[in-house]
Amino acid sequence: MSTGNPGLIGKAIRIKGELHGEEDLIIEGKVEGTIALKKNHLILERSAVIAASVEVENITIKGQMNGNTSASNRVEITSDAKVVGDIKAPRIVMAEGARFRGQVDMDVKLPPGV
Amino acid sequence: MAKENGAKENGNGKPATTTAIGPTIIIKGKLRSDEDLIVKGRVEAEISSSKALLVENSGIIKANIKVKSARISGVMVGNVVAEERVEIAPDGRMVGDLTAPKIIINDGAAFRGRIDMQNFDEAQDGRPKSEPSAPAKMPATGGDQPSAAAAK
Amino acid sequence: MDGDKTATVLGPTVEIEGEIEGEEDLVIQGRIQGKIVSRKDLTVDSSGKVEASISTKNLAVSGMLVGNVTATERVEVRKEGKMVGDIKAPRVVIADGAKFKGNIEMGVD
Numbered sequence: 001m002s003t004g005n006p007g008l009i010g011k012a013i014r015i016k017g018e019l020h021g022e023e024d025l026i027i028e029g030k031v032e033g034t035i036a037l038k039k040n041h042l043i044l045e046r047s048a049v050i051a052a053s054v055e056v057e058n059i060t061i062k063g064q065m066n067g068n069t070s071a072s073n074r075v076e077i078t079s080d081a082k083v084v085g086d087i088k089a090p091r092i093v094m095a096e097g098a099r100f101r102g103q104v105d106m107d108v109k110l111p112p113g114v
Numbered sequence: 115m116a117k118e119n120g121a122k123e124n125g126n127g128k129p130a131t132t133t134a135i136g137p138t139i140i141i142k143g144k145l146r147s148d149e150d151l152i153v154k155g156r157v158e159a160e161i162s163s164s165k166a167l168l169v170e171n172s173g174i175i176k177a178n179i180k181v182k183s184a185r186i187s188g189v190m191v192g193n194v195v196a197e198e199r200v201e202i203a204p205d206g207r208m209v210g211d212l213t214a215p216k217i218i219i220n221d222g223a224a225f226r227g228r229i230d231m232q233n234f235d236e237a238q239d240g241r242p243k244s245e246p247s248a249p250a251k252m253p254a255t256g257g258d259q260p261s262a263a264a265a266k
Numbered sequence: 267m268d269g270d271k272t273a274t275v276l277g278p279t280v281e282i283e284g285e286i287e288g289e290e291d292l293v294i295q296g297r298i299q300g301k302i303v304s305r306k307d308l309t310v311d312s313s314g315k316v317e318a319s320i321s322t323k324n325l326a327v328s329g330m331l332v333g334n335v336t337a338t339e340r341v342e343v344r345k346e347g348k349m350v351g352d353i354k355a356p357r358v359v360i361a362d363g364a365k366f367k368g369n370i371e372m373g374v375d
Contacts, residue, residue, distance in 0.1 A: 091221065092219055092223075092225065093219060093221045094217060094218060094219035095218065096216060097216070099231055100217065100229050100231055101229065101230055101231060102228070102229060103227070103229075104219075104226060104228070104229055105226050106223075106224050106225050106226055107224065107226075108207050108208070108209050108224040108225065108226045109207070109224065110189060110191065110207065110209065111189060114174055114176060114191055131275075131277035131278060131279070131295075132277070133274075133275060133276050133277040133280050134272075134274060134275065135274050135276075136272065136274040136288065136290045137290075138288050138289035138290045139287070139288040139290065139292070140285075140286070140288065141284065141286050141287075142284045142285040142286075142287075143282060143283045143284010143300055144282065144283040144284055145280065145281070145283075145284075146281040147277070147279050147280040147281070147296075148279035149278075149279045149280065151280075155274075155288070159282065159284050
């Protein structure tokens with residue numbers, strides 16, 4: 001995890017390409033491509049529009065996300081979010097009002113005999 | 115007459131029945147109901163209900179179900195189609211596809227499968243937009259591309 | 267016969283086609299078709315309509331039952347009850363007013 005303030009991609013910024021780093025990041029603008037913040041927390045604010053595949057430790061999605069997400073720890077989809085894509089993470093929280101369409105893959109331990 | 119431990123009152127004083135399937139009960143086949151169902155046992159039967167379904171911690175459902183709403187605190191293996199809402203409680207575990215207008219996954223829940231919310235393109239207040247949809251159960255689903263304006 | 271502990275009550279709008287197995291008391295108020303195996307007490311309430319083979323400890327029928335019954339203790343067809351099928355149980359009570367058609371075999375060995 002990073003020390004200091006998270007980076008910020010402001011509302012009026014548009015990025016196309018590969019974004020990777022080693023600090024927490026807040027995105028308010030548009031990103032198209034890939035995002036890799038494998039040891040960090042990514043926050044997609046309500047104004048964010050992402051068309052990318054994402055690999056993070058934790059992610060909080062409050063905006064629009066179109067793409068697959070892989071998190072090593074936790075994915076949180078808030079009630080303002082609209083997500084299309086697959087999510088793979090050990091923990092996922094989806095709030096009431098969130099809009100989602102895609103595959104969800106968490107580790108599900110079923111009892112024996114099911 | 116046996117004690118009706120499932121009966122409860124609804125607003126008008128008329129008993130609204132709830133069926134509670136106890137922890138040692140195993141049901142296989144098909145189950146239809148027009149009353150709330152609480153599953154504490156094992157149901158390997160397709161459930162079709164116009165009311166709510168509650169899968170308690172000890173409950174295991176291994177079948178496709180079609181209900182009005184569902185709350186899963188136990189184990190659900192199968193596809194769930196709900197008219198109103200599905201909630202996977204923190205101790206719930208589900209493998210299967212979820213189709214419902216409202217879906218809540220609590221922290222701690224485990225889920226693997228597809229999630230398909232109809233009304234995907236509706237405004238948050240529920241007014242449907244009339245976009246043509248890919249084949250889906252409900253007519254009001256829209257396309258997969260997010261619209262450009264996400265800001266509220 | 268009626269439970270001092272909780273029973274599973276399958277309410278009047280519940281329809282099951284298939285098999286039910288249980289180790290707790292079971293009360294049927296809806297429709298069951300298939301097979302019921304219980305190690306405890308089974309009650310078919312007056313609204314219950316059961317078309318199934320039944321294996322249980324005690325059975326009380328106040329509704330409708332079509333099917334053969336094997337009970338380890340007792341079968342009672344109450345006065346509102348109607349049953350068509352064979353009964354195999356050490357004790358059988360058919361109340362005045364009950365309707366019954368079938369064979370009865372007591373003295374399970």
